Amino acid sequence: MSLAELFSLLPVLVLAGASLLVLMLGLWLKHLPSLVALGVAACAAAGALAVLVPPEVMEVGGMFSAARYARFFLVLWAGVVAWTLLSSVRYAAARRFQPGEWVSLLLFAGAGMALLSAATSLVGMFLGLEAFTLVLYILIAFHRGSAAGTEAGLKYLVLGVTATAVLAFGVALVYASAGTFHLPEAMAGVAGDSPLRPLGLLGWGMLLVAIGFKVSLVPFHLWTPDVYQGAPAPVAGLLAAGSKGAMFSAVVGLLAGIGLGLRDLTPVLWALSGLSMLLGTLAALRQENVKRMLAYSSVVHMGFVLMGLLDAGPEGQEAVVFYLVFYALVSLGAFGVLTAFSGEEGEPQQLAAFRGAGYRHPFLAAALAVFMLALAGVPPTGGFMAKLGVFAAAIRAGHLPLALVGVLASLVSLVYYLKLVIAMYMSAEGAPPSGSPLHRGTRLEAACVGVCLLGVLLLGLAPGALLDWIGSLL
């Protein structure tokens, strides 16, 4: 690997290097706010380098791209990590998280997600994915005092390592059929008439299973509600916004090179998307726990994103990337409000805990209500534009029934999202005294939530700017 190649990878190296630095510093420096400030500075530096310093080579080691698409996602994930660090300062301090390890692991997750979004070969994809999945195993179980957290971490771990093994076998089979890990050529093994084609197809099937697990598509979604419920709220937000988004941004690259092979995959993608929307909606309707409801809602939303991928043209990809940006903002915002509401011990999770919040915490509750409406796709929020984009993509690709399923799922989703809004605004009476009262949130937390709120509204009112930008990346 030459110096020019390392230079092109510089923003990711800054994130990973800062992660190691913070880990070492954390041995002596136990002051969380200063380490968080260092972490946020590293994210800002990585983002600035990615925007301002043009890469010298476009592809590093045949594994990672340094093109504008990869740089765009690097900035997005660095922002997500910085946001998570800032919004969870009080949360992490109250639960006595080890400052050095907390900041360091979050930074490393950011580096892993950026690598995954930049992957141009199966090895790159595998390494990027594992870099942040391994970190997430730890982060989910980070709160040592929480039995639910440890259980959630263990469940994610056992299923996650199995999915990793399936992914690795898929990679091995594709390699066996094509003789290369590099993505466009690896696709040729499936498209052509070589005698090894069945191996390649089996490999792609296994890759799809593993990807379905990581982004929680039905029927590989079983871990999602438990992990969301048990994980600390900021980590659940990172999982929803970052890990799923990074996986999908890599899938966009995977399917872009597949060309004719998409025809063979279409029935599978169709079924995965339809099942995720239907079963996710049905399961979300029954939930009384807000985090579990958000988990099933994420299953439904991943079904929407997959629907957009059925149109492999640039317009379909544009819709998918727009959806990923919107979903990152809105899920960070929703989990940010949950983080702000969390007291010294525990988090508000049951619907009953939110009763009357609209009158006691006007800003945070209003923001949460807007996020719920955005998730349901009500105009003028970004959710409406995002859903419009993927529905249009599905119809362009000739999948009108699937788009209708999506519209139906969106309509029904209003029921479970409004349940939370109604709980907050229906009566001024507070929650039953048995639960712990909602925290009022610090100014920093309110500011973080405000950023997401602004973003979600801007995406709905003026989506053109972002759409044009995304169009120039692809």
Added chain:
Amino acid sequence: MIVPFAHVLVVSAVMFVLGLGAVLLRRNLILILIGVEIMLNGVGLALVGASALWQRADGQVLVVFLMALTAAEVAISLAMVVAMKRRKGSLDADVFRDLRG
């Protein structure tokens, strides 16, 4: 190649399926994790075989990556197993059923 690629593939597939069987059927956490290791070793064998088939080294490089990855995974999973054992006093996967709704 002295050994035909098909044979390598069959052995690696058998290892993979045996490992998957252990993951699905065993209820002891340690044995589940051993099952995953067997699956990953099956993958490694397939990669080495494919890399010999195509006369390229990159498949073998991924095997080395895979070993490093497995080591990291084992470190994390054993730490978590120890934490659970302390909390619940058991390694049975079925005792972890507090989270449901």
